[in-house]
Structure formats: C-alpha cells, structure tokens
Amino acid sequence: MSAYLTVEELDGLMEINLRHDWVFANLRELQETLDEIEPVAHRLVRFQCGALQNFDLAGAWILYERSMDFEEIGVKTEFENFRARHFKFLQHIIDLAAQKEYIPGFFDPKPHHYWRDGIRGIGANTIEAVDSVGYIARAVLDGIKRPSRLVIGETIRQVHATGAAAIPIVSVICFLMGVVLAFQSARQLEQFGANIFMVDLVANAILRELGVLLAAIMVAGRSGSAFAAALGTMKLTEEVDALRVMGLNPNQILIIPRVLGLVIALPLLTVFANAAGLLGGAFIGATVLDINWFAFTERLAITIQVNDVLVGLSKAPAFAFLIAVTGTLRGMQVKGSAEELGRLTTMAVVQSIFLIIVADAIFTVVYSRIGF
Amino acid sequence: MDEQHQHVISIRGLVNRFGRQVVHDHLELDVRRDEILGIVGGSGAGKSVLLRSILGLHGPNEGDISVLDHPIRHHEPGPHKKWGVLFQGGALLSGLTVQENVELPIALHSDLPVETRRELAVLKIFMVGLDLTAASKYPNELSGGMRKRASLARALALEPKLLFLDEPTAGLDPISATEFDQLVSFLHANLDLTIVMITHDVDSLFSLCDRVAVLVNKGIIVDTLDELVKHPDPWIQEYFGDPRAVRARAAARRRSASRRGPG
Ligand SMILES: Nc1ncnc2c1ncn2[C@@H]1O[C@H](COP(=O)(O)OP(=O)(O)O)[C@@H](O)[C@H]1O
Ligand SMILES: [Mg+2]
Numbered sequence: 317m318s319a320y321l322t323v324e325e326l327d328g329l330m331e332i333n334l335r336h337d338w339v340f341a342n343l344r345e346l347q348e349t350l351d352e353i354e355p356v357a358h359r360l361v362r363f364q365c366g367a368l369q370n371f372d373l374a375g376a377w378i379l380y381e382r383s384m385d386f387e388e389i390g391v392k393t394e395f396e397n398f399r400a401r402h403f404k405f406l407q408h409i410i411d412l413a414a415q416k417e418y419i420p421g422f423f424d425p426k427p428h429h430y431w432r433d434g435i436r437g438i439g440a441n442t443i444e445a446v447d448s449v450g451y452i453a454r455a456v457l458d459g460i461k462r463p464s465r466l467v468i469g470e471t472i473r474q475v476h477a478t479g480a481a482a483i484p485i486v487s488v489i490c491f492l493m494g495v496v497l498a499f500q501s502a503r504q505l506e507q508f509g510a511n512i513f514m515v516d517l518v519a520n521a522i523l524r525e526l527g528v529l530l531a532a533i534m535v536a537g538r539s540g541s542a543f544a545a546a547l548g549t550m551k552l553t554e555e556v557d558a559l560r561v562m563g564l565n566p567n568q569i570l571i572i573p574r575v576l577g578l579v580i581a582l583p584l585l586t587v588f589a590n591a592a593g594l595l596g597g598a599f600i601g602a603t604v605l606d607i608n609w610f611a612f613t614e615r616l617a618i619t620i621q622v623n624d625v626l627v628g629l630s631k632a633p634a635f636a637f638l639i640a641v642t643g644t645l646r647g648m649q650v651k652g653s654a655e656e657l658g659r660l661t662t663m664a665v666v667q668s669i670f671l672i673i674v675a676d677a678i679f680t681v682v683y684s685r686i687g688f
Numbered sequence: 689m690d691e692q693h694q695h696v697i698s699i700r701g702l703v704n705r706f707g708r709q710v711v712h713d714h715l716e717l718d719v720r721r722d723e724i725l726g727i728v729g730g731s732g733a734g735k736s737v738l739l740r741s742i743l744g745l746h747g748p749n750e751g752d753i754s755v756l757d758h759p760i761r762h763h764e765p766g767p768h769k770k771w772g773v774l775f776q777g778g779a780l781l782s783g784l785t786v787q788e789n790v791e792l793p794i795a796l797h798s799d800l801p802v803e804t805r806r807e808l809a810v811l812k813i814f815m816v817g818l819d820l821t822a823a824s825k826y827p828n829e830l831s832g833g834m835r836k837r838a839s840l841a842r843a844l845a846l847e848p849k850l851l852f853l854d855e856p857t858a859g860l861d862p863i864s865a866t867e868f869d870q871l872v873s874f875l876h877a878n879l880d881l882t883i884v885m886i887t888h889d890v891d892s893l894f895s896l897c898d899r900v901a902v903l904v905n906k907g908i909i910v911d912t913l914d915e916l917v918k919h920p921d922p923w924i925q926e927y928f929g930d931p932r933a934v935r936a937r938a939a940a941r942r943r944s945a946s947r948r949g950p951g
Contacts, residue, residue, distance in 0.1 A: 340847040344800055372847040374808055412814045652828040655783030
C-alpha cells in the first residue's frame with residue numbers, strides 16, 4: 317500500500333499504522349492517502365503511531381481533521397503509541413481547534429454590486445476632487461504666507477532635478493520630432509515644388525504646439541511619477557508625520573517647492589525643446605531637401621512672429637502646475653500599503669498627461685478665437 | 689560527521705568589510721540543534737550584517753557559512769523551506785491581509801488545495817495567539833505586538849527547523865514583550881525548533897537563551913549566560929553590570945530555583 321500507512325481490518329476494527337514522515341513537505345500525498353480510507357463498515361478506527369518518524373503541526377492537523385470526519389459519520393477514533401513529543405502536537409491542535417470555531421467561508425470575497433459600487437465611486441471621486449482643490453489652495457496659501465529659507469533651497473534643487481536634468485532627453489526627442497515633421501511635410505510640398513514652406517510647417521508646429529507638449533509629457537513621466545513616489549514613500553514611513561510634529565508644514569516644504577520648481581523649470585525646458593526641434597528641421601533641410609542653413613533661418617525670420625513663440629511658452633507654466641499638483645497630491649493620498657503607492661503613482665502620470673492634453677485643447681481654441 | 693551534523697549553522701572565517709571599516713574579522717560560530725542562541729552586541733557591532741550574511745542577503749568578503757548542511761551563497765537560493773525569519777519591522781506585505789500573508793509561503797511552496805492552505809494558515813495564526821478578526825486585517829491596521837505575532841506566524845508557515853528573530857521584543861511594551869517571550873518559549877518546547885535571536889532585551893536573554901553570542905572587537909564570544917557574566921571583556925562587564933541586567937538575572941535565578949524547589 318502507501319508509503320505512509322498500512323491498514324489492517326479486524327471485525328469492526330480498522331487499525332491504521334502510520335509510518336515515515338508526516339510533515340508539511342508530504343502533505344499532498346498524505347491527504348490523498350487518507351482520503352482513500354473508507355471506514356464505513358467499522359465501529360472503531362485506531363491510528364497506530366509508534367512507527368512515525370517525523371511529525372509536524374501540518375501533519376498533525378490533517379490527521380486530526382480526518383479523524384473528525386470519521387467521528388462525524390459515527391466511527392470512533394483513537395490514537396496509540398504516540399511518542400511524548402508527537403502527542404503534544406496533536407493535543408496542541410485539538411486545543412487550537414477548540415479555542416475558536418473555525419469558519420471556512422470566512423474569507424470568501426463579498427459579492428460585487430456593480431451598479432451600487434459604480435454610483436458610490438462617482439460620488440467618492442467628486443468629493444475627492446473638491447477636497448483636492450481645497451487642499452491645493454491651502455498648500456499654496458501656506459507657502460505664500462510664510463515663505464521660508466528651506467523652500468528656496470528646495471525649489472532650486474527641484475528646478476535642477478526636473479528641468480536641467482531633463483534637457484538631454486527632451487532635446488533628443490524634440491530634435492527627432494523636427495526631423496519627422498520636416499520629412500513628412502516635404503513629401504507633400506514636393507508635389508508643388510514648394511519645399512521651402514517646410515520651414516513654416518515645422519516652425520509653427522514645434523513652436524506653438526509640439527515643443528511644449530513633448531517637454532510636458534516627458535516631464536510628467538519623469539517628475540510627476542517621481543513626486544508621487546517620493547511623497548508616497550514619505551507618507552508610508554511616517555516622514556510626513558515627523559515633519560508635522562517638528563512644526564514644519566509638509567504642504568510648505570514638500571508641495572510648494574515642487575510646484576514652484578516645475579513652474580520655473582518647464583518654460584526653460586521648453587526653450588531647449590523648441591531649439592532642438594528647429595535644429596532637427598534645419599538638419600533635414602540642409603542634408604536632404606536642398607534648403608541650406610542660411611535659407612532656413614531666412615525663411616524662419618519671415619514666417620515666425622514673436623507671438624508664435626509666446627503661445628508655446630505661455631502654456632508651459634500651466635502644464636507644469638498641472639503635473640506638479642497631480643503628482644504631489646496623489647503622493648499625499650498614499651496610505652497603508654506599498655500597492656497603494658504603485659496605484660497612485662500610475663494614476664498621477666496618467667491623469668497629468670490627460671490634463672495636459674485637455675488644457676492644450678482649451679488653449680488652442682481660446683488662442684485661435686482671440687487671434688493670438 | 690556526527691558532530692558536524694549537530695550544528696544547524698556553522699560559520700568559518702567570516703570577514704565583512706565596508707570600505708576600510710572591518711565589521712567582522714574571521715568570525716567563527718556554531719549553532720547547536722534545538723538551542724535558543726541569543727546574539728547581543730553594541731549598536732553598530734555588526735549583528736544585522738551577521739544575520740544578513742547567514743540569510744544570503746549579504747555577500748561576505750571571505751568565509752564559509754552553511755545552514756542545515758546547505759552552503760550559503762549571496763543571491764543564491766538558501767534552504768527556504770527549512771528556515772523562517774521574523775524581521776525587525778515585521779516585513780509583512782502591506783497589500784495583503786494577515787491571513788493572506790501567512791498563506792503566501794504555503795501557496796508558493798506546495799500544491800495543496802486552497803481549503804487546506806487556508807486551514808493551515810489559520811492554524812498558524814491561532815498558534816501565535818491571534819484570532820480571526822486579526823487574520824482578516826491589513827498589517828497597517830494592527831498594533832506593533834500583533835504585527836510581530838502575525839509575522840511570526842508567517843515565519844512558521846512552512847514548519848521550519850530554524851527560526852531567526854531580529855529584535856523581536858524591540859518596540860513592544862513590557863507586558864507584550866513578556867507575552868512574546870512566553871510564546872517563543874512555548875513554540876520552542878512544542879516544535880523541533882532551533883532559534884537564533886538578536887536581542888537587546890535582557891529579560892528575553894535570561895528567560896529564553898541557552899547560550900549567548902556577544903559581538904565584540906570584530907569577533908564573537910559564545911557561552912552560557914552564567915559563564916559570560918564572569919567574562920573580563922569590558923563591554924560584556926558593562927552590559928551585564930547594568931542594573932536592568934542584574935535584575936533580570938536575579939529574576940531568572942528565582943524562577944529556576946522555584947522550578948527546582950519543593951513542589
Ligand atoms: N551597506 C552598508 N554600507 C556601509 N556600511 C555598512 C552597511 N551595512 C552596515 N554597515 C556598517 O556596518 C556596521 C555594522 O552594522 P549593523 O550590522 O547594522 O550593526 P548592528 O549591530 O547595530 O545591527 C555599522 O558600522 C554600519 O555602519
Ligand atoms: Mg541592527
């Protein structure tokens with residue numbers, strides 16, 4: 317028979333000799349072996365435990381559980397020849413089982429009510445949004461009311477971390493965007509022999525829209541997530557509480573420098589983005605499209621007005637504000653678990669990019685209405 | 689061979705350096721089967737680094753460590769199913785309930801049906817003195833003492849032969865600390881467990897430990913408490929000369945006297 321037990325049947329009595337290791341590692345097989353036993357025809361089942369080698373709580377548990385199954389169908393069970401230590405295990409199990417009534421279904425998840433949960437979710441989100449506005453307003457007021465030295469130093473650090481450090485990657489991306497735009501527009505314009513208008517298209521697209529948009533999206537991915545993760549971790553490790561009890565206002569020294577820093581950094585970053593985009597266009601012009609550097613700049617001077625540059629730059633502080641506020645706010649909402657931190661960091665990035673695009677659409681409509 | 693087999697952990701020539709700072713200098717340590725070994729030492733003496741080396745979480749500069757006849761190498765799997773660790777902060781996964789935390793190692797290392805996994809987890813949770821209400825809570829909803837207990841239940845989930853405790857009573861109030869000591873002593877009496885315990889709690893040392901390892905001068909001194917209190921090393925003298933240590937020792941002596949006494 318099985319490696320773990322042998323069964324002898326005498327009239328009315330079933331004797332089960334346990335052998336080998338009744339331990340956690342073998343539990344699956346032990347369970348299957350025990351399940352095969354059919355004691356229906358007997359009045360008494362006796363477990364002989366003298367030949368048991370190793371025995372642990374898990375092994376004791378399934379033995380006990382099976383014996384309870386037998387009792388339930390009216391078969392008496394008893395244990396014999398336990399070594400002292402093994403007996404203690406079993407006794408311990410019985411004590412534990414008696415101590416609390418074990419309810420198997422206890423941890424089953426509660427049923428979902430889709431409609432009710434959905435409507436509740438909308439309500440909760442609305443409250444949260446209103447709450448957020450108040451929170452930001454208070455943070456900003458706190459910052460303005462009592463500006464401290466700490467804030468200035470921290471703001472400068474943030475300008476460096478979110479702006480200066482992002483210059484290479486943003487420049488490369490915008491350069492490539494300039495290249496792409498130049499190629500795509502040249503393909504269309506070639507048919508009319510009007511290659512030179514490529515400059516108009518590239519310059520307008522980069523300066524009015526794409527430079528600032530790409531910089532903002534890049535920053536949302538880089539710094540928005542960093543803000544949420546940093547503040548969220550500080551919440552989890554009680555650093556935020558520590559600041560508070562030291563009499564420092566977390567809004568003031570965590571949120572204000574980040575918002576301020578990004579509002580300063582993103583317009584500056586946009587200047588680099590714009591320059592890199594134009595450079596990309598000029599590069600393709602000079603190398604592929606027969607528009608040399610001189611012709612490019614000449615055409616640029618004719619087609620571009622100051623307000624084209626200002627349109628792009630004026631969006632930057634607004635985008636920066638949205639990114640920084642979303643990131644820091646989501647970070648401050650973290651509580652309890654590392655999973656929450658991940659969820660809110662993701663949310664910070666997704667929402668800030670969403671808000672950037674929405675804001676950009678509004679800007680474009682408004683500017684074209686007023687002819688800016 | 690038989691002598692070797694009695695040692696659950698053996699450490700030979702362990703050297704740990706950080707830059708020019710030497711933390712362990714050719715340290716040797718043997719942990720015997722079924723004992724409770726306490727590890728003490730001043731702050732920065734290298735207790736945590738020693739524990740991390742034993743667990744394979746830190747790669748030592750030199751030396752050999754073997755745990756349950758399994759050579760330990762940095763970044764390589766150790767005897768996961770045979771050891772349990774209670775980290776100082778508990779290190780329960782914050783996104784799971786206590787019951788899910790305890791069930792996790794069982795689910796990872798066996799193919800048992802859900803029902804059995806659940807029962808075993810609940811059994812372990814009962815065993816450390818928690819109830820079903822605590823089992824359904826998330827770690828951040830528990831008190832410090834309960835978190836330690838829950839973490840202990842997880843450490844015991846796979847029926848380990850070897851249990852590491854890192855400052856188990858640090859941060860607990862004296863009553864919870866005493867209860868925790870009693871729990872450890874109870875488990876040690878009922879399960880085949882070897883326990884290695886880093887602690888600063890002299891009450892735990894005197895009430896639980898068979899032997900104590902003291903980390904001093906980049907090395908280690910291991911002995912029973914009765915012998916250690918006579919050791920000439922100045923740090924040891926200061927440590928056990930401390931009023932709290934003297935009180936704990938007196939209490940331990942009273943306890944063992946009353947156990948041996950009439951009755
Ligand atoms: N990752 C590390 N890098 C540099 N030094 C370390 C590192 N980990 C520990 N140390 C140093 O090793 C020494 C021992 O540390 P540790 O084992 O944490 O002490 P303790 O006995 O208080 O637990 C300390 O001086 C600590 O500064
Ligand atoms: Mg330490």
